[in-house]
Amino acid sequence: MKILCLHGAGSSGVLLEEQMANFRRELDPSFELVFVDGPFESERGPGVPEYRTGPFFSHTQGYSPVHIAQAIDYLEDLLEDEGPFDGIFGFSQGAALTLSYFYKQQAAANPLRVKFACLFSAAMPCSPDAGMGDSIISRLRSMEYDITDRAKGNGENLTMAEQEFVRVLQQTVVDAAIHDPHFPWTNMDIYRYGERDDIPCVMYPSLLAQKIQIPTIHVWGQNDFRYMIKMAELARSICDESMVKTVLHTGWHDIPKRQTEIKAVLRTIDWAMTQCPG
Numbered sequence: 641m642k643i644l645c646l647h648g649a650g651s652s653g654v655l656l657e658e659q660m661a662n663f664r665r666e667l668d669p670s671f672e673l674v675f676v677d678g679p680f681e682s683e684r685g686p687g688v689p690e691y692r693t694g695p696f697f698s699h700t701q702g703y704s705p706v707h708i709a710q711a712i713d714y715l716e717d718l719l720e721d722e723g724p725f726d727g728i729f730g731f732s733q734g735a736a737l738t739l740s741y742f743y744k745q746q747a748a749a750n751p752l753r754v755k756f757a758c759l760f761s762a763a764m765p766c767s768p769d770a771g772m773g774d775s776i777i778s779r780l781r782s783m784e785y786d787i788t789d790r791a792k793g794n795g796e797n798l799t800m801a802e803q804e805f806v807r808v809l810q811q812t813v814v815d816a817a818i819h820d821p822h823f824p825w826t827n828m829d830i831y832r833y834g835e836r837d838d839i840p841c842v843m844y845p846s847l848l849a850q851k852i853q854i855p856t857i858h859v860w861g862q863n864d865f866r867y868m869i870k871m872a873e874l875a876r877s878i879c880d881e882s883m884v885k886t887v888l889h890t891g892w893h894d895i896p897k898r899q900t901e902i903k904a905v906l907r908t909i910d911w912a913m914t915q916c917p918g
Contacts, residue, residue, distance in 0.1 A: 641668075641670050641671045641672065641726050641727070641913075642672045642674065642723070642724065642725050642726055643671060643672065643673050643674065643725060643726060643727050643728065643729050644674050644676065644718070644719065644722070644723075644725045644727075644728050644729070644754070645657075645660070645673050645674060645675045645676070645728075645729045645730075645731075645734075646676070646678075646699065646715075646728060646729070646730040646731065646733075646734025646735070646737060646738065647675075647677075647678065647697070647731055647732075647733075647734050648685055648686075648687075648731045648732030648733045648734060648761075648763070649682065649685040649686070649698045649699075649732065649733040649763070649824050650682045650683055650684050650685020650686065650688055650696045650697075650698060650822070650824065651685050651688055651696060651697065651731075651732075652677050652678075652694075652695065652696055652697050653675035653676050653677045653697075654675070655688065655692065656675055656731055656734075657673075657675045659731070659894060659895045660673070660729075660895050662895070662896075662897050662899075662902060663895050663896065663902050663905070666899065666902045666903060666906060667906070673729070674722060674725070676718065676722070677697040678697035678698045678699035678700075678733075678734075679697070679699070679714050680697060680698050680699070680700065680701050681694075681695050681696070681697055682696050682697055682698040682824075683696065683822070684696050684822065685698070685733075685822060685824070686820050686822045686823055686824075686893070687822075687893050687894075698733065698824070699711050699714070699715070699733055699734060699737050700733070700737065702838075703764075703766050703824075703825050703840035704837060704838045704839065704840060705766075705767060705768050705769060705770040705772075705837070705840075705841055706768075706770075706837065708737075708740050708766050708767065708768040708840075708841075709744075709768035711737055711740070712737070712740055712741045712744055712768055715737060715738075715741050716741070716753070719753040719754065720753065723753060724753065725753065725754050726754060726755055726756075726913075727754050727755055727756045727757055727758065727909075727912070728754050728756075728757040728758070729757070729758050729759075729760070730757060730758075730759050730760065730762070731760045731761060731895065732760070732761050732762065732763045732893065733763050733824075735757075735759035735760060735761065735762035735763065735875065736762050736763040736764055736765045736766065736871075736875060738757050738759060739757075739759070739762065739765045739843070739852060739856075739875055739878065739879075740765055740766060740767065740768065740843070742757070742852045742854055742856075743765075743767065743843065743848070743852055743878070744767075744768055744769075746850065746852060746853060746854075747769075747849065747850070752854060754854075755854070755855070755912075755913070756854060756855040756856065756857070756909075756912035756913065756915070757854065757855075757856050757857070758856075758857040758859065758905065758908075758909055758912070759856060759857065759858050759859065759875065760859045760860070760894075760895055761859070761860045761861065761864060761868060761872055761893050761894070762858065762860070762871060762872045762875035762876075763868070763871050763875075764812055764813055764825070764840075764842060764871045764874070764875075765842070765843040765874065765875050765878060766840045766841055766842055766843060767841040767842075767843050768841075769841060770836075770837060770841065772841040772843070772847055773805060773841055773842070773847050776801055776802050776805045777805075777831065777836070777839055777841075778836070779802065780802060780805070780806075780831060780832075781831065781832060781836070783797070784832050784833075785798075785806070785831075785832065786828075786832060787806050787809050787810060787814060787828060787831055788810070788814050788818075788828050790810065801846065804844075804846060805842075808842060808844050808874065809828075809831075809842065811866075811867065811870045812842075812867050812870050812871045812874065813825050813828070813842075813867075814828055815865075815866065815867035815870075816865075816867045816868070816871075819865065819867070820865075825840065842874075843874075843878050844874055844877065844878065845877050845878055848878060851878055851879055851880040851881075852878055852879040852880060852883070853880050853883055854879075854883065855883045855884075855885075855911075855912040855915040856876075856879045856883065856884055856885075856912075857884075857885045857886075857887065857905065857908045857909060857912055858872060858875065858876040858879075858884065858885070858886045858887070859886075859887045859888075859889065859895075859896065859905055860872040860888065860889075861888070861889050861890070861891040861892040861893060861894060861896075862888050862889065862890060862891075863890065863891060863892045864891075864892045864893045865892070865893065868893055883915065885908040885911055885912070887901070887904050887905050887908055889901040889904075
């Protein structure tokens, strides 16, 4: 069982391997975990201890559709060149990228190169499709709507779809930008004044033509920051309910450490593998 392991933003394959030390000890010896570095050197990421020295890497240079498409292309090449792989273990940014890859392949009716994914503390899933949410984004830009201004409430001049868009962003990336200076996506003015092609296209159910059909396991810490939990919940919501399992653990933005919690994840991995044909 060969698994590709994708780290979070501003981290590395080595750091993820250390994060997963307890988890790996409980894995069946038949699992071969392949840890890789993202293709772009970056600053230290959220949650990476100050005593850790780099280099640090990210899977994407940004979160615009062009940057997400670039990251997906790199992931596709990695899966082909280093594979075949049975699954992906993704952490934070690595988990979000995995979902972006799944959705792009599924929407284009292209084959997937893995059978399942286990996603730890998934960050904000974004689309390579610049048209996703275009009418909403365009109208908010025409109004110069400040999505960070909660005093506006639901926005009396906004449609229900626009209110949902603002609410999703406020509960996730807006809160993250306020509370964590290391969070890699902090320029909220981009939605008012930035170039249209530079604006991240977030993925949530009402914007998607279909939900992701591949078996996915979503794992996050109950003590994580609220905005990160919201991102993980959002990532789960874009996957088909019949193909999803969720495991909560007592930690924060990390891999489960307690044996009972690790074993709960391993049981869901067994489930995911039974859903795979062949």
